[in-house]
Amino acid sequence: MMPRSMSQITTAIFHCAATPNGRFHTIEDVDYWHGPDRINRGLRPFQREQIFIKKHQPHLRHVGYHFVIRTDGVLESGRSLEEVGAHARKFNSSSVGICLIGTDAFTEAQWTTAKSLILTLHDSLPKLSKIIGHRAVNEHKTCPGFDVRAWMDNDFNSLHDHLLEV
Numbered sequence: 538m539m540p541r542s543m544s545q546i547t548t549a550i551f552h553c554a555a556t557p558n559g560r561f562h563t564i565e566d567v568d569y570w571h572g573p574d575r576i577n578r579g580l581r582p583f584q585r586e587q588i589f590i591k592k593h594q595p596h597l598r599h600v601g602y603h604f605v606i607r608t609d610g611v612l613e614s615g616r617s618l619e620e621v622g623a624h625a626r627k628f629n630s631s632s633v634g635i636c637l638i639g640t641d642a643f644t645e646a647q648w649t650t651a652k653s654l655i656l657t658l659h660d661s662l663p664k665l666s667k668i669i670g671h672r673a674v675n676e677h678k679t680c681p682g683f684d685v686r687a688w689m690d691n692d693f694n695s696l697h698d699h700l701l702e703v
């Protein structure tokens with residue numbers, strides 16, 4: 538697939554990793570879950586294309602997200618923005634995928650990083666107009682574990698009911 542242009546991206550889609558709240562994971566773990574772990578579970582792995590692997594994060598061969606936000610607040614880069622993700626069926630080509638490690642409670646550091654990421658994306662993606670949770674577009678019941686609309690209405694500050702005390 539050809540690199541996409543930044544003006545194709547209209548939507549930021551939030552996910553959670555569905556891991557125990559507060560448990561530390563890195564993007565290398567996510568890469569494993571999207572690759573070998575899917576094969577072990579009898580599923581087709583997500584597979585990045587060679588042209589993109591070579592240019593960006595060459596040690597990650599599977600990760601479907603563009604960004605992962607760790608419990609310590611560190612923002613990790615998965616796919617580059619010009620690379621279509623694998624995270625929301627039918628919406629991948631027009632979106633950027635962001636995954637918070639955890640299930641439905643996240644650290645203040647994670648909320649802070651998520652907010653600054655949104656502000657950064659607004660600067661680099663001229664057509665970005667929708668910020669939504671995965672469950673808004675696919676038949677997921679829970680992902681990302683919080684109400685993205687409520688978070689927007691709270692000026693992207695941490696949601697009290699989804700704040701993990703550490």
Ligand SMILES: [Zn+2]
Pocket residue numbers: 551552553624671677680681
């Ligand atoms: Zn999801």
